[in-house]
Amino acid sequence: MLFASLLKQLVRVGTVEVIDADGRTHQASGAPGTTVTLRLHDRKLHRRLFWTPRLAVGEAYMDGTLTIERGTLYDFIDLVAINEELGGAPPLMRVVDGFSWLWRRLAQSNDPRRARHNAAHHYDLSGRLYELFLDSDRQYSCAYFEGERDDLERAQLRKKQHIARKLLLAPGQRILDIGSGWGGLALTLAASADVDVLGITLSTEQQAAATRRAEAAGLAHRVRFELRDYRDLGGTFDRIVSVGMFEHVGLPNYGRFFEQIRTLLKPDGIALLHSIGRADGPGITNPWLRKYIFPGGYSPALSEVMPAVEAARLFVTDIEILRLHYARTLAAWRARFNANRVAIAELYDERFCRMWEFYLIGSEIAFRRQGHMVWQMQMAREVGVVPLTRDYVYERDDAALDVVSTASAA
Amino acid sequence: MLFASLLKQLVRVGTVEVIDADGRTHQASGAPGTTVTLRLHDRKLHRRLFWTPRLAVGEAYMDGTLTIERGTLYDFIDLVAINEELGGAPPLMRVVDGFSWLWRRLAQSNDPRRARHNAAHHYDLSGRLYELFLDSDRQYSCAYFEGERDDLERAQLRKKQHIARKLLLAPGQRILDIGSGWGGLALTLAASADVDVLGITLSTEQQAAATRRAEAAGLAHRVRFELRDYRDLGGTFDRIVSVGMFEHVGLPNYGRFFEQIRTLLKPDGIALLHSIGRADGPGITNPWLRKYIFPGGYSPALSEVMPAVEAARLFVTDIEILRLHYARTLAAWRARFNANRVAIAELYDERFCRMWEFYLIGSEIAFRRQGHMVWQMQMAREVGVVPLTRDYVYERDDAALDVVSTASAA
Numbered sequence: 001m002l003f004a005s006l007l008k009q010l011v012r013v014g015t016v017e018v019i020d021a022d023g024r025t026h027q028a029s030g031a032p033g034t035t036v037t038l039r040l041h042d043r044k045l046h047r048r049l050f051w052t053p054r055l056a057v058g059e060a061y062m063d064g065t066l067t068i069e070r071g072t073l074y075d076f077i078d079l080v081a082i083n084e085e086l087g088g089a090p091p092l093m094r095v096v097d098g099f100s101w102l103w104r105r106l107a108q109s110n111d112p113r114r115a116r117h118n119a120a121h122h123y124d125l126s127g128r129l130y131e132l133f134l135d136s137d138r139q140y141s142c143a144y145f146e147g148e149r150d151d152l153e154r155a156q157l158r159k160k161q162h163i164a165r166k167l168l169l170a171p172g173q174r175i176l177d178i179g180s181g182w183g184g185l186a187l188t189l190a191a192s193a194d195v196d197v198l199g200i201t202l203s204t205e206q207q208a209a210a211t212r213r214a215e216a217a218g219l220a221h222r223v224r225f226e227l228r229d230y231r232d233l234g235g236t237f238d239r240i241v242s243v244g245m246f247e248h249v250g251l252p253n254y255g256r257f258f259e260q261i262r263t264l265l266k267p268d269g270i271a272l273l274h275s276i277g278r279a280d281g282p283g284i285t286n287p288w289l290r291k292y293i294f295p296g297g298y299s300p301a302l303s304e305v306m307p308a309v310e311a312a313r314l315f316v317t318d319i320e321i322l323r324l325h326y327a328r329t330l331a332a333w334r335a336r337f338n339a340n341r342v343a344i345a346e347l348y349d350e351r352f353c354r355m356w357e358f359y360l361i362g363s364e365i366a367f368r369r370q371g372h373m374v375w376q377m378q379m380a381r382e383v384g385v386v387p388l389t390r391d392y393v394y395e396r397d398d399a400a401l402d403v404v405s406t407a408s409a410a
Numbered sequence: 411m412l413f414a415s416l417l418k419q420l421v422r423v424g425t426v427e428v429i430d431a432d433g434r435t436h437q438a439s440g441a442p443g444t445t446v447t448l449r450l451h452d453r454k455l456h457r458r459l460f461w462t463p464r465l466a467v468g469e470a471y472m473d474g475t476l477t478i479e480r481g482t483l484y485d486f487i488d489l490v491a492i493n494e495e496l497g498g499a500p501p502l503m504r505v506v507d508g509f510s511w512l513w514r515r516l517a518q519s520n521d522p523r524r525a526r527h528n529a530a531h532h533y534d535l536s537g538r539l540y541e542l543f544l545d546s547d548r549q550y551s552c553a554y555f556e557g558e559r560d561d562l563e564r565a566q567l568r569k570k571q572h573i574a575r576k577l578l579l580a581p582g583q584r585i586l587d588i589g590s591g592w593g594g595l596a597l598t599l600a601a602s603a604d605v606d607v608l609g610i611t612l613s614t615e616q617q618a619a620a621t622r623r624a625e626a627a628g629l630a631h632r633v634r635f636e637l638r639d640y641r642d643l644g645g646t647f648d649r650i651v652s653v654g655m656f657e658h659v660g661l662p663n664y665g666r667f668f669e670q671i672r673t674l675l676k677p678d679g680i681a682l683l684h685s686i687g688r689a690d691g692p693g694i695t696n697p698w699l700r701k702y703i704f705p706g707g708y709s710p711a712l713s714e715v716m717p718a719v720e721a722a723r724l725f726v727t728d729i730e731i732l733r734l735h736y737a738r739t740l741a742a743w744r745a746r747f748n749a750n751r752v753a754i755a756e757l758y759d760e761r762f763c764r765m766w767e768f769y770l771i772g773s774e775i776a777f778r779r780q781g782h783m784v785w786q787m788q789m790a791r792e793v794g795v796v797p798l799t800r801d802y803v804y805e806r807d808d809a810a811l812d813v814v815s816t817a818s819a820a
Contacts, residue, residue, distance in 0.1 A: 145798055281720030303720055306713035310691030315781070316712065319729035320800065323793055368793065371725070383733055383778065388555055390730065394804035 001026055002050035003040075012086045014079045019069065020046060034079050037070035058288035058362070062355045074361050081369040108250030110296045112229045118248060118296040119202035123181075127209055130182070132344055133337040133356075137184035141244030141274065142326040142374045152332035155325075160188045163241060165393045166272050166318070166378050168386070169193035173238035176200070176264060178230050179245025183210025183223070190222040195239075200228040231256065236266045246275035247297050251304060258312035262381065270386065271314070271379045277301060279321070280371030286362065293359050299372060314379040317386045322374040323367060330364035411436055412460035413450075422496045424489045429479065430456060444489050447480035468698035468772070472765045484771050491779040518660030520706045522639045526612045528658060528706040533591075533613035540592070542754055543747040543766075547594035551654035551684065552736040552784045562742035565735075570598045573651060575803045576682050576728070576788050578796070579603035583648035586610070586674060588640050589655020593620025593633070600632040605649075610638040641666065646676045656685035657707050661714060668722035672791065680796065681724070681789045687711060689731070690781030696772070703769050709782060719789065727796045728788040733777060736784050740774035 004026035007016050014033030018026045021043040040046065042065040048056045049066075060066035061073065068076060110118065130138050135156045143155035144162045163185065167175070171194035177186045180199025183206075190197050201207050210225040240261055249257050261271050276299040285298050302319070309316055337344065337360060345353050366372040380386055414436035417426050424443030428436045431453040450456065452475040458466045459476075470476035471483065478486060520528065540548050545566045553565035554572045573595065577585070581604035587596045590609025593616075600607050611617050620635040650671055659667050671681050686709040695708050712729070719726055747754065747770060755763050776782040790796055 146801070147798075279720070279725040280723060281717070301716070301720055302726065303713065303716035306711070306716055307691070310689070310711055310713055313690060315689040315731075315733075315783070316729075317731050317733075319726075319731075321725075321727050321729075323725075323727075324798060373725070388557075388734060390800075391556070391804060394801060 001046045003046055003053070004028065006050050006053060010080065010083050010087070012083050014082070016076070016079065017070070030083070033082070034075050035070060036068065036072075036076045036079055038076065039067050039069050041065045041067065052287070055287040055291065058292070058355075058358050061358050062292075062351050064351070064354070073357065074365075077361055077365050078369070081365045085369055108296055108298050109252055110248065110250035112231060114296060115229060115248065116202045118294070120204070121295055122293065123201070123203035124205045126347055127182075127205060128347055129344060132340040132347075133333045133360075137188075138182040139184050140181055141329075142276075142322055143329045143332075144322065145325055145328055152329065152336075155329070155332075156184075160185055162393070163243065163272060163274065163376070164189055164193060165395075166270075166376065167239045167241060168270055168392065169195055169239065171195065174198075174236075175239045175241065176233070176237040178240065178242035179248075180206070180210060180225055181244070182206055183213050183225055185241065185243060186210070186223050186225070187213060187217055187219055189241075190219050191217070195222070197223045198237075199223065199225040200230065200233065201225065202227065202229065230260055233260070233264060235264065236269075237264055238266055238269050240265055240269065240271040241274075242272075243274040244276075246273055247294070247299060250296055251298060251300065254300075254305065254308035255311060258308045258314055261379070262312045262314050265314075265381055267381050268385050269381060270317075273375075273377045273379070275300070275375060275377075276326070277305070277373055277375045278371050279323070279373045283371075289359065289362065292355055302375060305375075305377070309377070309379065314381065315383070316377055317380050318376075318378040318390060320376040322376065323372075326372070326374050327364050327367040330360055330367065334360040334364065411456045413456060413463075414438065416460050416463060420490065420493050420497070422493050424492070426486070426489065427480070440493070443492070444485050445480060446478065446486045446489055448486065449477050449479050451475045451477065462697070465697040465701065468702065468765075468768050471768050472702075472761050474761070474764070483767065484775075487771055487775050488779070491775045495779055518706055518708050519662055520658065520660035522641060524706060525639060525658065528704070529612035530614070531705055532703065533611070534615045536757055537592070537615060537619055538757055539754060542750040542757075543743045543770075547598075548592040549594050550591055551739075552686075552732055553739045553742075554732065555735055555738055562739065562746075565739070565742075566594075570595055572803070573653065573682055573684065573786070574599055574603060575805075576680075576786065577649045577651060578680055578802065579605055579649065581605065584608070584646075585649045585651065586643070586647040588650065588652035589658070590616070590620060590635055591654070592616055593623050593635055595651065595653060596620070596633050596635070597623060597627055597629055599651075600629050601627070605632070607633045608647075609633065609635045610640065610643065611635065612637065612639065640670055643670070643674060645674065646679075647674055648676055648679050650675055650679065650681040651684075652682075653684040654686075656683055657704070657709060660706055661708060661710065664710075664715065664718035665721060668718045668724055671789070672722045672724050675724075675791055677791050678795050679791060680727075683785075683787045683789070685710070685785060685787075686736070687715070687783055687785045688781050689733070689783045693781075699769065699772065702765055712785060715785075715787070719787070724789040724791065725793070726787060727790050728786075728800060730786040732784040732786065733782075736782070737774050737777040740770055740777065744770040744774065 001020050004018055007028035011028040012030040015027060015029040015035040017037040019037065019039040020026065021040045045060050045065055057066065130140065134140055135153050137156055139156040139159065143152060144159035145155045146158055169189065173195045175189055175195050175197045177197055177199040180186050180201050183199055186197040186199040189195055199210060204227060207225050207227045214220045214223045265271055278299050278301045281301045282304055290297060337356060341353055411430050414428055417438035421438040422440040425437060425439040425445040427447040429447065429449040430436065431450045455470050455475055467476065540550065544550055545563050547566055549566040549569065553562060554569035555565045556568055579599065583605045585599055585605050585607045587607055587609040590596050590611050593609055596607040596609040599605055609620060614637060617635050617637045624630045624633045675681055688709050688711045691711045692714055700707060747766060751763055
């Protein structure tokens with residue numbers, strides 16, 4: 001079976017056993033390590049898993065035509081990642097990756113119509129789903145864990161506080177939040193720093209939910225959410241923040257994106273961009289993730305972002321790298337997801353649950369082992385608008401965390 | 411006069427008056443601002459200043475064929491920078507810059523023989539000179555000012571402490587300091603953190619002086635200084651630090667440099683690189699600076715550095731941007747230089763003093779107005795060797811500063 005030959009090339013540590021659709025067992029084994037047994041329930045997989053493993057493994061798992069007999073899905077994906085780390089992907093997988101690379105610019109063109117469609121694909125899913133695996137504020141991005149004891153709820157509060165500090169807010173400022181999600185960050189900033197916030201999103205679900213929250217919190221006079229593309233925006237802002245949206249911008253649009261940030265930012269303004277990236281250089285979006293989870297999505301390396309920042313004459317003033325924070329965030333999401341799995345299966349179906357499970361596990365391992373990280377980039381147009389040292393980010397005030405907490409998204 | 415026509419294109423604010431070698435006065439004037447009057451004492455300058463202003467202004471000032479009749483050299487360079495900021499350089503200057511760009515790879519080839527020659531050019535100058543304008547530890551790189559009250563001495567101590575924190579030192583570790591200068595950082599790390607340090611430099615003067623200091627401080631068993639190119643080094647190190655040396659590596663060698671960092675770094679190691687850079691994207695080294703001060707030198711944009719970091723599979727874990735810190739450092743150096751000018755003129759001559767003055771002023775203004783900055787890049791080979799948050803850099807312990815101070819370089 002072709003798939004077994006691929007595994008034999010890959011496995012240097014641990015054991016992957018495959019029981020094929022004809023009931024025959026194939027084994028790929030290396031140095032002592034985890035053992036995982038897969039069972040294939042469809043003979044078509046014997047070739048498909050060989051030719052397009054990065055797409056087909058996820059699809060077969062979703063469809064239930066690939067099941068795990070021994071070990072867990074986490075064990076399996078982790079074992080593949082460990083072996084890729086050790087020896088690199090087998091030559092064939094690299095050929096396929098190389099080929100996909102040619103398509104990535106095309107796949108990320110993300111013109112405004114496509115961008116709306118892509119956003120709807122993911123963020124217009126039922127609000128109830130997000131409620132069942134995110135924190136109470138529906139922060140759908142990397143949390144910030146101060147220590148071992150922080151739970152997801154607290155770490156998401158800290159993330160918002162951390163970002164607020166980096167924005168150096170002052171009362172009366174006008175803030176733009178690009179990709180405002182369910183409004184948690186915008187509401188937090190308005191409530192804690194007495195600023196006006198315009199949040200923009202391409203998801204009708206998110207815009208409606210966020211607007212309801214602003215009203216419920218009595219903040220509708222300070223915080224507005226609009227269904228808008230960042231390219232369509234005018235005016236100027238004291239601060240611009242964007243968390244977990246840049247992944248959807250697409251490589252061909254980086255120049256345009258940063259030009260727009262500069263145009264919208266007042267001369268003494270500060271911008272903070274928070275995005276998933278790759279520490280190991282330019283790569284490709286996993287084709288399964290692109291097809292099922294984030295069409296048009298891409299995690300850029302800093303080498304791909306910096307030229308556009310510099311060309312837009314934005315001065316980078318700080319870059320923080322968060323890495324295991326996102327692995328912990330994803331693990332916490334998965335724990336909540338699993339605890340609510342029955343409810344989520346009722347909302348969608350088992351196939352959807354397996355898809356989401358594959359997504360959360362694959363992403364967690366990408367942060368633990370595959371060079372994925374989050375970068376927070378602070379930018380300004382002028383020298384001296386940011387303090388001399390980064391001390392202002394680290395002045396401890398844990399009491400503020402409790403004040404900062406706003407009405408839950410539920 | 412051609413030079414006057416160039417100034418007319420440039421000046422949008424302030425006034426530059428030029429009294430040419432024939433005694434005629436030319437004026438370029440814009441919106442209200444500083445007025446500077448230059449006097450030219452050689453008719454050759456009338457054309458030379460037009461065709462190669464970036465080189466010829468500095469040369470004429472050194473030679474005394476260009477003097478400042480009204481205002482100061484600082485006022486003049488600052489006024490040029492302000493006007494370049496406002497309108498960009500006049501078209502001709504840009505043509506010349508563009509042309510120079512073609513040469514920059516060549517000018518930065520910096521093979522080992524050339525690298526030694528370049529280092530000797532600057533760092534083999536009399537130790538007495540550096541003593542007369544640097545702090546007592548001869549820290550010849552950007553200091554770290556915590557507040558308005560920090561003087562140069564304290565800010566250089568803080569810089570070393572800041573770097574030591576980012577290196578997460580533990581007793582017994584083996585540290586490599588690439589470009590160890592007069593040994594201040596290496597000695598500080600060894601004395602304060604109980605580690606062994608190998609410092610390498612290409613300057614015979616620096617190596618000899620640093621070795622004498624290690625002996626005088628009773629640290630010769632822990633700290634060694636060698637006359638070595640980074641490319642010739644073997645072995646592995648727990649930590650690698652390099653402060654103010656990367657500017658001499660040269661664009662064509664970045665790949666090799668980071669490959670070597672990775673090779674020399676233990677798997678759980680941490681590297682910290684501190685270098686001048688440009689926030690405004692790739693540029694060219696000012697030709698006067700390249701000819702008189704730093705042959706082969708270059709301040710890279712992050713977009714030029716990141717591809718090499720990623721290709722070497724080094725994970726960037728933090729990037730701090732220091733900017734006005736270097737402007738303050740250079741201002742402090744200049745104040746000390748001016749206070750000791752008589753002694754320095756005795757050591758060299760008046761022309762040398764004017765050269766150094768031009769260098770210190772030009773550099774300060776580059777940080778204040780022309781997009782120059784310092785980046786401190788922390789890198790690792792593995793996830794998780796760096797703590798989750800950057801808190802460890804910001805745990806205040808001012809008392810440590812006094813302990814950290816080692817024997818002066820004098």
